[in-house]
Amino acid sequence: MATIADVLNNSPGLQRRLFFLARRFVAGETVANAIDAVAALNAAGLSATVDFLGEDVHAESEAANATQTYLQMLDRMVAAGADCNISVKLSAIGQAFSEDAAFENLRRIIERARPSNTFIRLDMEGSRTVDSTYRILARARAIYEHVGPVVQAYLHRAATDVERCIGLGVRVRLCKGAYKEPPDIALQKMSDIRANYMALAQRLLTSGVYPGIATHDERLIQAVVKYTADHNIANDRFEFQMLYGVRARRQRALRAAGYRMRVYVPFGTHWAGYFYRRLSERRENLLLALRGIFGG
Ligand code: FDA
Numbered sequence: 001m002a003t004i005a006d007v008l009n010n011s012p013g014l015q016r017r018l019f020f021l022a023r024r025f026v027a028g029e030t031v032a033n034a035i036d037a038v039a040a041l042n043a044a045g046l047s048a049t050v051d052f053l054g055e056d057v058h059a060e061s062e063a064a065n066a067t068q069t070y071l072q073m074l075d076r077m078v079a080a081g082a083d084c085n086i087s088v089k090l091s092a093i094g095q096a097f098s099e100d101a102a103f104e105n106l107r108r109i110i111e112r113a114r115p116s117n118t119f120i121r122l123d124m125e126g127s128r129t130v131d132s133t134y135r136i137l138a139r140a141r142a143i144y145e146h147v148g149p150v151v152q153a154y155l156h157r158a159a160t161d162v163e164r165c166i167g168l169g170v171r172v173r174l175c176k177g178a179y180k181e182p183p184d185i186a187l188q189k190m191s192d193i194r195a196n197y198m199a200l201a202q203r204l205l206t207s208g209v210y211p212g213i214a215t216h217d218e219r220l221i222q223a224v225v226k227y228t229a230d231h232n233i234a235n236d237r238f239e240f241q242m243l244y245g246v247r248a249r250r251q252r253a254l255r256a257a258g259y260r261m262r263v264y265v266p267f268g269t270h271w272a273g274y275f276y277r278r279l280s281e282r283r284e285n286l287l288l289a290l291r292g293i294f295g296g
Pocket of ligand 1: 122123124125150152175176177178179214215216217218219241242243246247263264281282
């Protein structure tokens with residue numbers, strides 16, 4: 001059965017008209033909106049990573065447009081002197097119809113990122129894309145050092161992927177995982193996911209690969225704060241990461257306490273899939289979205 005996100009994804013005009021629903025979690029519809037959001041974060045001492053919203057693109061022209069937007073974004077970021085990485089969903093630039101096409105588009109982004117050494121994060125999507133993402137990552141790493149994946153702690157394979165990344169010296173973003181996966185692929189219980197997250201975080205934190213600890217989960221944040229203090233891991237050897245519009249006060253408090261914080265800033269008109277995942281994660285996110293609509 002089609003979800004609301006599917007319906008919206010197939011109706012770009014409708015998504016544009018309903019953008020006000022998503023504005024709590026999405027910086028805006030244009031590159032200029034994203035640059036403004038990044039500037040405000042940077043002014044508060046927070047780093048950023050921008051994501052041009054879109055996923056599961058099946059037309060070559062759409063993948064080319066998304067790539068073009070990333071190129072524009074890179075030009076504007078460098079001109080503005082922004083402290084900002086980029087996050088790319090490979091399925092937005094061709095992976096859904098051709099791994100080679102996705103790599104070629106990524107190569108264009110890499111060439112534009114090269115003069116500024118901008119780091120490119122490959123977001124991790126549904127489990128069927130993981131092997132393909134690592135194959136594309138290996139091709140990208142052969143021509144550019146500043147690119148790395150996301151490991152989703154709910155996947156049974158996560159520990160193996162972490163070890164491989166550490167072996168290759170690749171910077172990893174660690175998150176819980178946002179897609180619906182069956183029990184043979186992924187842990188289902190939050191307590192198990194948390195335990196695996198923390199085990200992987202400890203492994204990454206002691207490995208020297210500068211992990212991104214991406215979570216809003218206070219228990220995990222406290223555990224990482226304690227672990228790094230107990231093991232004399234300096235604050236500049238890792239960073240916390242959170243999403244735009246989620247726990248903004250906590251983002252600033254962690255920064256004020258001396259931790260690095262990077263905020264993931266999505267922008268663009270194709271917000272349905274991203275917004276749907278945020279609503280599915282927490283009932284409070286629905287309340288936050290409603291408060292945004294009614295000006296609270
Ligand atoms: P979760 O939603 O599980 O909440 C757990 C606890 O966190 C709550 O009980 C509460 O204590 C606290 N909390 C959460 N939200 C709060 C709020 N608004 N206010 C107060 N307390 C709150 N996923 C993926 O599959 N691929 C990817 O590439 C990425 N990339 C990514 C980047 C970044 C920067 C982040 C932060 C996340 C991702 N994710 C992702 C999403 C990730 O997998 C996960 O779905 C969400 O982060 C939700 O899990 P959390 O651990 O953040 O908290």
